[in-house]
Amino acid sequence: MQCSKCGNSQVIIKKQQSGQYLCKDCFIESIEKKVIKTVKKEKLLDKGDKVLVALSGGKDSVTTLEILNSFRKMNIIDICAVTVDEGIDNYRQEGVDIAIRHAKRLGIEHKVVSLKEEYGITLDEIMQKDNHIGSCSYCGVFRRTIINKAAREMGATKIATGHNLDDEVQAIMMNYLEGNTDNLTKLGAKSSSKAKEFTVKIKPLREIPEREIGLYVVAKELEVHFDSCPYAQQSFRGEVSDLINKLSEKHPTIKYSALRGYDKIKEAIGDGFKKTYPQSRCERCGEPSANRLCKACTFLEELGK
Numbered sequence: 001m002q003c004s005k006c007g008n009s010q011v012i013i014k015k016q017q018s019g020q021y022l023c024k025d026c027f028i029e030s031i032e033k034k035v036i037k038t039v040k041k042e043k044l045l046d047k048g049d050k051v052l053v054a055l056s057g058g059k060d061s062v063t064t065l066e067i068l069n070s071f072r073k074m075n076i077i078d079i080c081a082v083t084v085d086e087g088i089d090n091y092r093q094e095g096v097d098i099a100i101r102h103a104k105r106l107g108i109e110h111k112v113v114s115l116k117e118e119y120g121i122t123l124d125e126i127m128q129k130d131n132h133i134g135s136c137s138y139c140g141v142f143r144r145t146i147i148n149k150a151a152r153e154m155g156a157t158k159i160a161t162g163h164n165l166d167d168e169v170q171a172i173m174m175n176y177l178e179g180n181t182d183n184l185t186k187l188g189a190k191s192s193s194k195a196k197e198f199t200v201k202i203k204p205l206r207e208i209p210e211r212e213i214g215l216y217v218v219a220k221e222l223e224v225h226f227d228s229c230p231y232a233q234q235s236f237r238g239e240v241s242d243l244i245n246k247l248s249e250k251h252p253t254i255k256y257s258a259l260r261g262y263d264k265i266k267e268a269i270g271d272g273f274k275k276t277y278p279q280s281r282c283e284r285c286g287e288p289s290a291n292r293l294c295k296a297c298t299f300l301e302e303l304g305k
Contacts, residue, residue, distance in 0.1 A: 001021050002021065003021055003022055003023040003026050004020040004021050004022065004026075005020070005022065005023075005026040006023060006025070006026055008023035008025075008026070009023075010023050010024065011023055012024050012027055012215065012219065013027055013212070013215055015030070015212075016209065016252045016253060017252075017253055017256055024219045027215065027216070027219060028216060028219050028220060031063075031067075031208060031212060031213075031216045032067055032070070034207060034208060035067045035204050035205060035208065036067070036070075038189065038204055038205075038206060038207050039071075039204055042189035042190055042202075043190070044158070044189060044190055044202040044203075044204060045071060045076065045077055045158070045202070046157075047076050047077070048077070048157075049076075049077045049078070049157045049158050050077065050078045050079070050080060050154070050155055050156045050157050050158075051068060051077050051078070051079050051080075051156060051157070051158045051159070051160050051202075052079075052080050052081065052082060052147070052150065052151045052154055052156035052158070052159050052160070052199070053065045053068065053079060053080070053081045053082075053160045054081075054082060054084070054143075054147050054159060054160065054161045054162070055081040055082065055083050055099045055102065055103070055110070056083060056084070056095050056099065056162070056225070057083065057094070057095030057096060057097070057098035057099035057102070057224065057225040058095060058162070058224055058225050058226075059162075059213050059214050059216075059217045059224045059225075059226065060162025060163070060164055060167075060205060060210075060213055061099075061161075061162040062098070062102060062162075062217060062222050062223075062224045063162065063205060063208075063213050063216055063217060063222070064160050064161070064162045064204055064205055065079070065081065065102060065106070066220065066222060067204065068160060068204065069106055072106075079106070079108050080108055080109040080110065080154045080156060081099070081102075081103050081108055081109070081110045081111075082110070082111050082112075082113060082146070082147055082150040082151075082154070083095075083096055083099040083100070083110070083111070083112045083113070084112075084113055084114075084115070084142075084143050084146050084147065085112055085113070085114035085115065085116075086114075086115050086122065086123040086139055086142075086143070087114060087115050087116050087121075087122025087123050087124055087125070088122070088123055088124055088229065088230065088231070089124055091227060091229065091230055094225050094227070095225035095227075096112055098223050098224060098225050099112070100112065101223065102223070109154060111150060111154070113146050113150060115142055115146075118142075118146055119142060119296075119300055119305060120305055121300075121303060121305055123135060123138065123139055123231070126138050126303060127231065129303065134235055134236070135229075135231035135235060136231070136232075136235040136236070136237055137299075138299055139231075141295045141296050141299060142296055142299070145287060145294070145295075145296040147159060148197070148198060148199060148287075149287070151199040152197065152199065156199055157199065157200070158199065158200050158201070158202050159199050159200070159201045159202070160201075160202050160203075160204060161201060161202075161203055162205055163203040163205060163206060164205045164206070164208050164209065164210045164213055165205075165206065165207055165208055165209045165210065165255050165256070165259060166209060166210040166241065166244070166255065167210070168187065168203070168206050168259060169244060169255045169258045169259055170237055170240050170241050170244065171187055172184070172187060172258060172259070172262045173240050173243075173244065173258070174236060174237060174240050175187070177240070185266060187262070187266070188203075188263070188266060189202065189203050189206050190202050190203075197287070197288045198288060206259075207256075207259070209255065214226075244258075282294035282297050284297040284300075285297055
């Protein structure tokens, strides 16, 4: 089998959507071009942006950092990064260490913030409680709050996350199945809020399948933390992921179809399903909140913190 682009006999992948066979160099180029195309099409970056990368040390965030760094090299943007240590024994530290090394390699501003330091409790400690509601709920809320706060402190104009095609389709299906139309309309390549305290979030990898990101970091010989979160399979997201992947075995392009279909629906409904919440401040931490307490402080109160 030969590479569909250059004729090289060392093929490493057959692309699901296009059916192309690609060698290592052509594959790397295809991923980088696809991400750059998404950045341009969705207008994710503006000249002079300071982009904070949510850098976990995993394949998705490292790929995001690597490709966005090409814009930094052209003096289009500046980059900084934050790593959240959720406090998961025998899992999290390796990713934190890898994130630190990548930040040093590129010479970018970087900070590590732990749930223990910020909230006085780790995810492991939360999961040991009898009244917990699921790891992803707590982790997602606490991580978002920490990352948004770090963006303000570091002067970032955008927050880049490593959400890939699989992540986005899972989120679409989860919110639809739960009837959460409010969250459903907030998905997309670029999100923002009227509240100035919330920094615009972008997803450069939104159209790249997870397996291709895994192959990209291997082909580029990038150091990443490949282990999955030990709590992932206990979550609703894990169940939805298994379902979608099973469907993909017989319908290889279904993830792309789901994403394209969602984008058409979102464009059609516009802001029709979005609610306008009165913006105020959390009484406890001062973060923006539609209620007396923000979601993070509500969780902390329930956890007795």
